[in-house]
Amino acid sequence: xxxxxPALLVMHADLGAALLxxxxxVYGPVEGVTVLSNEGLSREQLEQRIGEQVSGWxxxxxxxxxxxxxxxxxxxxxxxxxxxxxxxxxxxxxxTLLDYLHNRDEYPIAGLAERLQRKGRDSIxxxxxxxx
Amino acid sequence: MSWVLQRVDxxxxxxxVVVAWGxxxxxxxxWVVDDASAAxxxxxxxxxxxxxxxxxxxxxxxxxxxxxxxxAAAQGAAFLLMRDLKTAATLIEAGxxxxxxxxxxxxxxxxxxxxxxxxxxxxxxxxxxxxxxxxGVALEVQDVPAAKPLSLASLDPEIDRV
Numbered sequence: 001x002x003x004x005x006p007a008l009l010v011m012h013a014d015l016g017a018a019l020l021x022x023x024x025x026v027y028g029p030v031e032g033v034t035v036l037s038n039e040g041l042s043r044e045q046l047e048q049r050i051g052e053q054v055s056g057w058x059x060x061x062x063x064x065x066x067x068x069x070x071x072x073x074x075x076x077x078x079x080x081x082x083x084x085x086x087x088x089x090x091x092x093x094x095x096t097l098l099d100y101l102h103n104r105d106e107y108p109i110a111g112l113a114e115r116l117q118r119k120g121r122d123s124i125x126x127x128x129x130x131x132x
Numbered sequence: 133m134s135w136v137l138q139r140v141d142x143x144x145x146x147x148x149v150v151v152a153w154g155x156x157x158x159x160x161x162x163w164v165v166d167d168a169s170a171a172x173x174x175x176x177x178x179x180x181x182x183x184x185x186x187x188x189x190x191x192x193x194x195x196x197x198x199x200x201x202x203x204a205a206a207q208g209a210a211f212l213l214m215r216d217l218k219t220a221a222t223l224i225e226a227g228x229x230x231x232x233x234x235x236x237x238x239x240x241x242x243x244x245x246x247x248x249x250x251x252x253x254x255x256x257x258x259x260x261x262x263x264x265x266x267x268g269v270a271l272e273v274q275d276v277p278a279a280k281p282l283s284l285a286s287l288d289p290e291i292d293r294v
Binding site: 012040041042043044045067068069070071073074077078081 | 142143144145146147150151174175178179182183184215237239240241249250
């Protein structure tokens with residue numbers, strides 16, 4: 001068994017909390033995942049709040065954010081600097097979050113981050129044409 | 133074409149700028165005017181990576197003042213981003229011609245009072261705003277293009293009492 005990889009969800013408005021609630025309805029009760037919203041925060045304030053969370057991770061972890069270039073992503077990168085083995089993952093969706101929950105005890109941080117990237121890409125599919 | 137958005141926002145490059153304003157105005161270049169960011173190669177790289185497909189230039193206030201007129205005549209649209217009103221006022225005093233400042237995000241800090249959900253000002257900010265208005269600079273509060281732009285004075289009667 002690997003050391004569990006901790007995660008912090010940093011997202012716009014209420015998305016992180018809603019995503020975690022949705023994940024719990026599929027996965028069951030979720031422990032060890034923290035949620036942070038960027039709402040009403042300057043870059044400095046958001047960086048500080050992310051920093052407070054990730055500074056408690058002794059073996060690193062994942063900062064899971066919504067989209068590349070947003071304040072959650074940028075502040076995640078800036079706050080993670082100097083705090084060890086932290087990977088910032090953007091584009092998180094429900095399949096990716098569920099995959100994280102199912103695999104967070106099975107992979108090292110970098111391997112888990114790469115798995116989530118693949119899962120996120122594979123989770124967007126098109127179903128077209130007649131079905132019956 | 134050049135300057136199409138001159139914005140005060142303490143988050144500098146972020147989602148509203150890249151996604152909302154970027155989609156609306158299609159900038160070729162984003163100028164981030166911030167002495168601290170310009171002094172850090174790490175910060176410059178971070179800001180450049182945050183806006184894929186757009187050239188990001190992170191410069192000091194002095195550097196922006198020097199390049200401002202040339203950029204105004206350049207091909208393609210450009211954004212100007214500053215983290216606070218002090219930077220904007222300094223840039224204008226240094227010679228940049230700005231007819232309208234978009235106020236997109238000045239968040240709460242001790243000493244600041246609320247104007248709306250994303251604009252909080254202290255006494256110095258209000259004093260600077262008054263001077264900018266007297267100098268003919270329009271101050272418009274608008275976070276995203278889909279929102280209605282509102283004059284700062286209409287939202288903050290204290291501006292008139294400074």
